Amino acid sequence: MTGGRRRSETSRLAILDAARDLLLEGGYEQLTIDAIAGRAGVGKQTIYRWWGSKGAVVADAALEGGLAQPLTPLPDTGDIETDLRRWLRAWTEHLTTAQGTGLILALTAATADDHTVADVLFERFTQPHEQLLRDRLERARGAGQLASDAPVPTIASVLIGSLLYRVLTRQAPPTVDDADLVVRLVLGGAG
Amino acid sequence: MTGGRRRSETSRLAILDAARDLLLEGGYEQLTIDAIAGRAGVGKQTIYRWWGSKGAVVADAALEGGLAQPLTPLPDTGDIETDLRRWLRAWTEHLTTAQGTGLILALTAATADDHTVADVLFERFTQPHEQLLRDRLERARGAGQLASDAPVPTIASVLIGSLLYRVLTRQAPPTVDDADLVVRLVLGGAG
Amino acid sequence: MTGGRRRSETSRLAILDAARDLLLEGGYEQLTIDAIAGRAGVGKQTIYRWWGSKGAVVADAALEGGLAQPLTPLPDTGDIETDLRRWLRAWTEHLTTAQGTGLILALTAATADDHTVADVLFERFTQPHEQLLRDRLERARGAGQLASDAPVPTIASVLIGSLLYRVLTRQAPPTVDDADLVVRLVLGGAG
């Protein structure tokens, strides 16, 4: 057996685009496979052939659909405080947009809902972003800007966690001032 | 006219108990209104009469069903580091249990799903716990254990956020060592 | 045993009126106990205390609510054909009104639905009307206007059945010409 039609890249992109658009329009709860298929002009089977569940599509849409911040290394101006500020402010602003908020809420819902999605997202979204953060922190430690025993993973998780908390409480959107305070706190301590 | 049968406290409790048990057995995704009603020996309408959504029931079950940590003030041994450690360790351990993990995942899913639930939970769950934490921190500042310009709200949100992040990534359960590192970082800074 | 409040005639009438009105507005299917109670300004229990089922209320409403033709003996002009015509035309015209059609459809639905209702209605509605018809026919036989072996019960049931058929097929409302033809047929035969 040789032949057979190849996977349609057009359909793949149409599905991810549809998922992203629907996600931003109505949130994770409104998002259905039927709606994705309809919007994308695609059969449901085409979705199930390549993704195992709604969460998997959402995860892919988040990763490829341009919803998230691009996965680029943190700037290195030589000053860790400046760079962390810049990073945290950028995320803070991103999460202030409807797009950013919707993304995180959807991913969080998907994560809380489905263990396999949690794993995929961690591996391909959270982990890489955290890694970039750690890389910059490690470089700072090498440069003597952080204490030699500074707990880099802890710092990274605290920075991300503070963002998460702001979004999930949904009370007030995080501000750049909050971001600066967090950086200040993490670097300087409260004592 | 004032008549009409009064709300059944028995049913109310049976519903919250059933919701809690099913949550711990199968997670938020397995939790259905039908199952709650069946387990509680109650008509579905009795649930819908008093709660607007699954999330609202879960929120109530968390608050009244003994799922969450009791809302007691942080101890005050006089040493803020000891007390924060104790608090964060207690939560960390609580979140290590199936009960605690299930609770937070369910509440997070409910939060991400439904804005009204998010508000209720913030007001009656997150906010009060955060307030207790802030109270202790303020007292520490008053006692000179924290810098006079220490950003108490930021400290509180960072402590909670770090917990949240650990649970949601679902990779490894948070450990007491992590807790200690976070407290250390927040009090002493990384610089 | 001493006192005790007496049955409220006001409520009884309000219930029957409400049932009748709702029946004419929406048919038997739309008719619910809740709606009757609401419209009558009455508790549901007051209905269940005195009637056993929806059908029983409907039967009573039909009998007392002025929905049906009054139960008066057929006129006796001395000519049986004239009198039967008059009787059948009156019913035909009654069944042409929305009220009459609604009544029969509702009673038929109730009859087909519920055996006990069928019995009550037969005993207090169908039977008495049929009896009046038979009485007149017997008198006609006595007067020699019908053959001495004329099957009076059969004639009666055929006259009523023809009405029923017209209403139930719901195609065209019965006309007075139809009525006359039926009387003619029954008295004169087709042979």
Place this chain on the structure above:
Amino acid sequence: MTGGRRRSETSRLAILDAARDLLLEGGYEQLTIDAIAGRAGVGKQTIYRWWGSKGAVVADAALEGGLAQPLTPLPDTGDIETDLRRWLRAWTEHLTTAQGTGLILALTAATADDHTVADVLFERFTQPHEQLLRDRLERARGAGQLASDAPVPTIASVLIGSLLYRVLTRQAPPTVDDADLVVRLVLGGAG
């Protein structure tokens, strides 16, 4: 695009069979869509996709499920009285069975309940049977066995109406003697 799975004949028949069986077991009131779906091993949506209401399913079950008398022309022995007797006796006996009684009660309830069902049943059940009866009567008239001005439609409706009346009053099942009397009356008159 023309694709798409075709309607499942297996499911269609299973639904009609289940409806028929449940009808005979418990009557129209006991018949529920859930029960039909369960018995037929079919999703409820498959029922709602093709029928609009319970009545519509019952109507179809009656028409296709072998509940009704087969739609065959009346015999023509040359003697109209014999043939009408045979026809009316056959129906009378059919309506004496649990199956026949259940059928007519169900169809009547459906008819009284739902106008659209009434139309379908009239067109596909009542009308055709009445037409066969009329055909035979017309032939008799042509053969001089009926008066040349005999009101054939009236005769047909009277014959059917008498049957209907017997079944709906539910008092005593109709007998073959009743049938003979009706035929005699219609052909010979009571005068």
Place this chain on the structure above:
DNA sequence: GCATAAACGAGACGGTACGTCGTGTCTTTGA
């Protein structure tokens, strides 16, 4: 009169069935 007690309105209760929606699978036709 004043206790007794039944009927009243209101409306929550445990249930059953409703008709709809979404899931993930299966089948058909067309490219």
Place this chain on the structure above:
DNA sequence: TCAAAGACACGACGTACCGTCTCGTTTATGC
């Protein structure tokens, strides 16, 4: 051989009524 279209079995949804069960409140005796 893949893809669209869409029917399928399944199961949860949220609603409507059912008939029963408290709740106070009202109204009639009869002690």
